[in-house]
Amino acid sequence: KLILEAESPDGVMQTLTTPGFFEIDQWGAESIVKVLRKAEIMVYSEGLPPETIRQCFLTPIESVESGIESALRKHGADATIAVIPKGPYVVGNIQESADHG
Numbered sequence: 001k002l003i004l005e006a007e008s009p010d011g012v013m014q015t016l017t018t019p020g021f022f023e024i025d026q027w028g029a030e031s032i033v034k035v036l037r038k039a040e041i042m043v044y045s046e047g048l049p050p051e052t053i054r055q056c057f058l059t060p061i062e063s064v065e066s067g068i069e070s071a072l073r074k075h076g077a078d079a080t081i082a083v084i085p086k087g088p089y090v091v092g093n094i095q096e097s098a099d100h101g
Contacts, residue, residue: 002029003056009033032056042067 002023006012012033016026035041042059044067050060061067064083071081 002026003032004052009036009057032058040071042071 002015003012006015009032012029015021016030032041036057040059041057042061043053044061044064045053048060053060059067061070068081068083071079
């Protein structure tokens with residue numbers, strides 16, 4: 001609801017940081033916005049219409065495979081891609097490798 005009612009990801013953060021504002025599970029919206037600041041989020045869902053996914057500032061895809069193909073075309077063959085099944089139940093942890101600093 002927080003994301004659907006916002007005009008932009010930054011608008012979500014403005015709402016979340018308004019003094020006195022509180023909504024149960026607001027962490028979910030905050031987590032999505034944090035990721036959107038660094039990456040594109042593609043969503044495959046059989047339960048959400050593509051327009052609803054777009055309203056959440058996310059990119060709908062027809063399949064996981066088509067999303068991977070699209071990301072590789074857009075970002076190159078050496079792109080870093082994360083596929084996260086059941087995304088809301090996963091907490092990611094990024095570690096720098098010795099090769100990248």
